[in-house]
Amino acid sequence: MKLREIAHSRTGDKGNTSNISVIAYDEKHYPLLLEQVTSARVKAHFAGIVEGEVVRYELPNISALNFVMSQALGGGVTRSLALDAHGKSLSSALLDLEIEPPVTPGE
């Protein structure tokens, strides 16, 4: 299934750094996010866009992850050549990530 089935997301920008939240709709899916939506996968997913590192922060209270991606906005929002200089649309790209559903006992 797609990440979009179990999580929502919002992109923010500061300078040349983009942050993307990934928030489980249902807290029961938070462990799945922890396990499968790793920094390495996010970095690979944004190949060609994110040139710097991707750091993941965990917020268990709200069942959310926050990805901070450096060198991700074409040199910075105020100088980027990109159509979407803020990277506002990046959250939608991340929600396209493929997620392996958990194996439920008894099925």
Add this chain to the structure above:
Amino acid sequence: MMRTIRIGSGAGYSGDRIEPALELAEKGDIQYLVFECLGERTVALAQQARVKNAQTGYDPLLEERMRAVLPVCASRGIRIVTNMGAANPAAAARKTAEIAGSLGLSALKIAAVIGDDVLEPCRERDLPIMEFDGTIGQLGNRLLSANAYLGAEPMVEALGAGADIVITGRASDPALFLAPMIHAFGWAMDDWDLLGQGTVAGHLLECAGQITGGYFADPPYKNVPDLARLGFPIGEVGEDGGLIITKVAGSGGAVTARTCKEQLLYEVHDPTRYLQPDVTADFSQVGVEEIARDRVRVSGGRGTRRPSTLKVSIGYVDSFIGEGQISYAGPGALARGRLALEIVRERLKLTAVAASELRFELIGVDSLHGSEVSAHANEPYEVRLRVAGRTENLREAVRIGNEVETLYTNGPAAGGGVVKSARDVVAVASVLLPREHVRPQVQFTGGA
């Protein structure tokens, strides 16, 4: 009894809708109305405007906003806090006094917070730039402006002295909201946990409609009612920092746990260290709870000691950007778009256009996420070619759009709708300035 204030957020950026602010003033039962209107680059652009005319440099919509809300704010005693002063808070205050006078409201007391302009102390210290290798000095005469993100203190001072309207230039966005809380409740400036929770409130409110359902809808997973009449948020803050986010009953949009969670992390890096002029806020323990329709309780914000430096936003002339676009549609549109891109790519080489960076893309195919992320998309009915490049001067930038335009008669079949542009780029970067070099002041206008 616990004291509570209600703060409305009347704008999330300079060009934001105006009616929701009026709705807040009329129906929101608020005591404070905050307008956050200053983007990263806005101060630098406003500084340029001020150089040409010393009476300008404040927000272009200041007059329209003030005319819309001042009568009702004055009659209800709603106090306004805003960063619409941009590069010239003093001129913005004078203009606001003039508007108030013309509305028969000359009794309004208007305060300008000045002192965020720190170009001189930054130049003297030749501070290193955070975003790239270089210093202030190396920017030479390309440096246009340096404005420190001020904290809540001068705004609190202005409110304490009776200001009905407080107008700042560069200030931290959450501080615009924190100031009324500190003023109303007398919070100590070293009560880090309260200031941290107040910062959570300010951070959630500062983008206005982004917490009431704007920048959120994604049908069928996330549906939001009535976005054309989106209501702006109200923060109900108690003196113990208790916070409820809500909006005017009957307005469009929705305040839910989900909208609050998304906005909590918006533009946040390390959630345990959200650096502010007044506090190092910690969002990591924040919890949200829906307690009624469009009422969400947000708790758990904390804080530690404020940083010893203030972030300074510097504006500088970076480069020029030239751009051209043309559309192709119908059968084979994608192939013709790709052919056209190759033609422009070769033309820019043949004619030796001096560009340090170039982008070749097809809008509708790969312009937003690049060719790798978009590789599996279906073939679209129409595509729009876009070529953009960075140059050192306007003359070279113009040549990029020209090479797209000549596709009309020299490129693939049936290309239409060329648009081209060339512009200079005022970019923004940051430096850190020890806070003792920043001395904000409050100036009063009006109150006659």
